Amino acid sequence: MSFNVERGETFGLLGPNGAGKTTTIKMLITLLLPTSGSASVLGLDVVTDVREVRRRIGYVFGGDRGLYDRLSGLDNLRYFAELYGVEPREQRRRIGALLELVGMTGREGERVEGYSRGMRQRLHIARGLLHDPDVVFLDEPSIGIDPVGARELRATIASLKDQGKTVLLTTHYMFEADELSDRIAVIRAGEIVAEGTPAELKRRVAIGRVLEVETYGVPEPVVSALAELSAVRSVAVEERDQFQVLVLQCDADSDVTQEVLARLSGVRVGRVGVREPTLEDAYVQLVTA
């Protein structure tokens, strides 16, 4: 794969599990050595200019791990500030500013083991920004965070752009990628299958329409039969609590509703609706095509 990210841009990297998002990020942050090809960050080669690349990038990943639970949030930040070469005179001011940025002022003296997942994630962001990096890599930063925490986190990520940071973001949440990214690359099995602004990606499926059908216990052969309809480009099944939602990407000038319902004759059907495509539809089409 080959892609460029402009300075000051927020670039989203989307793809299913195992597509190579994290591997790409880990190569760019010098944790993995590429087996072939080349990659550079800020014009520095990630294989030969390792130390300099590390000085100028920040890395934040999602989840509970990556912090010393027995230390306080403040001690964690002090520890990593030393390892990332933050000037001793700068440390106090920088840590204070970052705690403010991530909304953790007043909680920094508590041990990390008592933090909620959202607090840990905000502390991760602060840690990743300690040395004021030019480029920030965010690998699924909002994974497992509640909606309020995720919204706050998105606001923090958006503020990085205002500070002039270049951000490379991976996420499974399409609305997050849509809201934050200037451009997006969709990867599948280590290859870029689409690249562009969120609007451009949506337009790729905008010539079509999306039919959604709620079903209760739809069998796999029926789903396969629906995919064979001439006006249907793809069918995805989204599992909900008690039912499944069939998401059919259809040609724009087609009306396949009756045909679809006819093929679902033996299946209990709930609501049926037609809507405009979203980034998620574009993504599903790209990675399942």
Next chain:
Amino acid sequence: MRDRLRQLWLCYRLQLKILLISPFEGFLGIVFPLMFATATLMVYAVNGDEAAMAYAGLGAAVMGVWTSVTVSASTLLNRERFAGTLELLVAAPTPFSMVLMPITTAMATVGLVSVGITLVWNRLVFGVQLQIQNWLLFVLSVLAATVTIAMFGFLLSVVAVRYRTAWALGASLEYPGWLLCGFVVPIALLPVVLHPISYALAPTWAVEAMRIAAAGGNPWNELTVCLALGLGYAAFAAFLGVRLIDSARRNATLALT
């Protein structure tokens, strides 16, 4: 240079803080050495030889440092892996050896505390009198033992960067180390074929220096060899560390748990 020393000091302090509030490390660092010292002195007490008891008492005290460092250091990087911090440590611009050294030194410090506690235990429970003729050189020898065992732990921990099951190495070295370093049995009693291994281990020289200092002799030769070996471990670990990290980056084994 000043910044590097500051980094080493701060990282050492924070790592020590982590160890001191860990029930596991506390148990390993204090209770285990007492159990081992007790077992050793109970065996020696059968003959009622006071000189032999004093000999074993000193060695048993250093056994605690050896145990806590070899076991802890070899599992150190796997613990960092499980905590998800290993990749962050490797991705930092600070050389990895400068990240590891304060951690293993913090471990050895916990071991150092156990030396004092074990000596008091030996006195209170077994009546082993510590006759020290030259306290300054004795303390220096104990510190040399601590520092060089920390460097040995540093070497062990580096190997685990690449090989995840290297933690077993530390566990397997624990008991042979007691014998090979002459903590409780004079090296002269070991088969001659093992002597080169004993002499390549810095604690052998450190514990010998402790005994010489306690007897009022001149332990400088032993101390010099001990510190030279410790420096050798550190240099080899730093050399090996760069290569093993590159290998881990090539084989994608840093994050695996």
